[in-house]
Amino acid sequence: MVDIISESKGKDGRKIVLVSVENLIPFMKEMRTNGFDHLSLVTAVDKKDSIDVVYHLHSMERNEYVVVKVNTKNSVVPSVTGIWPSANWDEREQYDLVGVKFEGHPNLKRIFLPESWVGHPLRKDYDLSKVQYINMDEDGEDYVTFDAGDGW
Amino acid sequence: MNILHWIYGVLSFLGHDIGYALAYIIESIILLIFVSVMLIFMIYLFRKYMARVQQRIGPNRVGKFGSLQLIADALKLMGKEIIFPKERDDLPYKVAPYIVFFGLILAFAFLPYGNLSIFGNLTITYSDVSIIFIFAILAIMPIGEVLAGVGSHNKYALMGALRSVAKDVSFEVPMMLSVLAIVMMASARTSTSLSLESIVTTEILPYGILEPIGLFVFFIAMIARASYAPFDMGESDSELVSGYSTEYTGMRFALFYIGLFGSIFLGSLLIALLYIGGFNGPFSSQVGFIWLIVKGLILVLISFTIWLSMPRIRIDRLVNAGWKYLLPISFINLVLAGVLTLGLGW
Amino acid sequence: MKTGETGVLTTTLENALTWGRSNSLWPLTLGLACCAIEMMAIQASKLDISRFGSEIFRNSPRQSDLMIVSGTVTKKMAPRIRRVYDEMPYPKYVIAMGVCVIQGGPYARGYTVVLGVDRVVPVDVYVPGCPPTPEALTYGIITLQKKIRGETDR
């Protein structure tokens, strides 16, 4: 049995379990063997000083829901792609938009934005006034520029 | 009496040599005009028929009932900029559309068209081996398609060309075998059994009734040759953008487009001639030509219906169908034709 | 209408070409977002665009005359739109369909949205709406036809 930090009930009536970053992988493996075969959603929430990563787990057979939360200060969280392949794109998306580094992810690249995009837009400190532009080089690869004359 | 002599009769004041030379030229021009007008009419018919099938109206703003739509399209295509891809293979890229177009026109020159009132027989060129000629010319068009695909240096075009080669190769043999059956049956009654004209004139019953299997095989092979759904491998527009014609602009593209409809029309005329009696019919000595065109257009409409209602078949299944099913069937047809010819004396 | 030194023949030819161009605008199948569904709806039975000669949606930019930019243009897509536009042969026309395409629309405050496709390609006709109804787009195409023919609405 893995240590959990706290357990509560959310507004939607679902059990919320807070675990520490080190215990995440063992806990998730346990949940997987407990029949939670469907990872519905991976969300990263920027809490300004730290980042919450929220996993919505679901069991298809029992139709049960569990919300697993971890809190990270240095925005590094182990990847659960090995447990649920469905986490692959979700984690890439959260890495792209919030900037959580999922350790052990097989292909941690940005999914929506080009690789050289500066910053992570869903962070609260992301500066929208600094406009970035994208252009395409001859090989069809995107690059990011701050020069309005170079890209669109 | 045929149309060549009729024209010569008008031009006879010029003397024998010049008269005949001019008559030949005029005849060819008439053929070109006839084919172009027929094709424009066919594309218009297709648009209107497609609209009808799809609960639409179709072109109706340009000219009366949209009759000038095709003229507008042609004018626009003429005025378009011509883009040559940078890495093309120059000569193949440039000649490919013309090969397709002239291959098509040449094939029309060898068809027997039957009689039409005072003009007499409308056939342009006589040959004792016209069937061989026609099928040899039919084999020219795919060369143009392959050249286009390879020459444009585009992966989609290349794949389109490869697909259309695979398709053509696998349907050529069944098609020739089913024609062979007809030639065999015709040889019982005429000495020039390789001439399309004499095959049609000497038939007792249309060959489609005697050889329904042959008709079936030939029809499918003609669909594949004309390359429309379910066999539109060369174009496959939802997979390969536009197939071998992806990189072509303006008039060169128009030639491919015309080639598609031209081969539908040519195929329909061939089926009409070989299998459903061609220009034979009541009063055929006066209006045989009309019979041929009517039969051809009915077949064209059937082709359009198939085109509009079928999805595209997968390339490996298509090749399988050609070699594993159509080929044995056409052999059976050949044997049946032999039995009919020798055993029953049809 | 131009007359004078160019002569009657060229003027007639030019008129004929213009007439042909305006009546045979083949759109490119470039569906970007929401408006693409309404763009498909102008092909469909109720508002049959083939009446005006725009029947054939060509898939290859080489064979199309009209680019209907239908849906939000993102910064990542803009270079591709430009490339597709460059691949089209002259004379070519662009219709900007929907407010996202005209100035960013509801997404104007976003970080990856291009504020108007006219920053990427020259636009002939703007069709506002979110999304514009098929009727509006049809009107836009008719307006473009008038523009090509040199007629004015005013």
Place this chain on the structure above:
Amino acid sequence: MNDQWIELNIGPQHPSMHGVLRLKAKLDGEIIRELEPVIGYLHRNAEKLCEMGFYCDNLVYFDRMDYVGAMNMEVGYLEAAEKILNVPPPDRAKWIRVIIAELSRIAAHLVWAGAYGLDLGMLTPFFYCFAEREKILTIFTEACGSRQETNYMSIGGVYQDFNDKIIQEIKDFLETFPKRLEEIYNLYVKNDVFLSRTKGIGILSKEVAISYGVTGPMLRASGVEYDIRRAEPYLFYDKVNFEIPISHKGDNLARFLVRFEEMRQSLRIIKQGLEKLPEGPYFNPKAKKSMMIRLRGDGEYYARTESSKGEFGVYIVADGGVKPYRVRVRSPTFKNLSILPVLSKDVMLADMIAISGSIDLVFGEIDR
């Protein structure tokens, strides 16, 4: 990696990419060996913009996510937002939402069916499907004045009440549509070539489907009887009778059949909804137009609804302000698309097109 393989770049401008999907494919002749989807060409920052807008304003971004079945998106967002803001809609509004959402589901499936025909090279059924869709859009226009991105629902109810004309129009639609639906259905399933392109192609097993988070008709076609309308009823879906169509084949044809059966079930739901539609107010007075932007919410809520593509989840984190702190959308097609490289390994190019068509891609929702 083999030297003989052709690298083919499909999209973003390609006729059967349903918008702006780009695929980097490695082809061995006609057979796809590797496939890498590249997305993000329609990334419109909906999640960021939601943080910048009031709760009531954010509905527009949800309309434009699954733009073919926009009403289902509105239901999904409002399920979460209304719980956060504590403004439950009255019963009549809930029933109206059920009816409208099911109509929207039919419209979305019709668009899919037509486009799937085009993917396979079948020209005609597309027009029949769109003709039927026009009728649904006429109802929407009558209800709220807009065709596609309707913005019909609002926090605490709906924008405008159903009048007799709309109800009559829906009744007419219910009468004429089933016959047309069977016609369209027969156009597909009685065509041998269509069957040969779909039967046994792109088989997705139950286990793989669940582990990749595939939901909706794709999951049901793989033999899992799972529908959020039944598993976790929202609105009044627990008060209507309908069946969850499933198939155990898991191929393209199964997905096709499941979607068509869903349309028939939606018709049943609409019929029951019209019968049970109560009289009463159609919006919560707490959410009057002048009050709307002053509504404050707190806590976090994850609402799951069944859109036409699958499980559509909206996760809202609120901090007591008038704007949400974080909005996260679980879009079904995003997860469903991630199965494409698995399904299209070592299949022919033509089959890959058929498979990607059967996923029902809508890019507004994938890229958001």
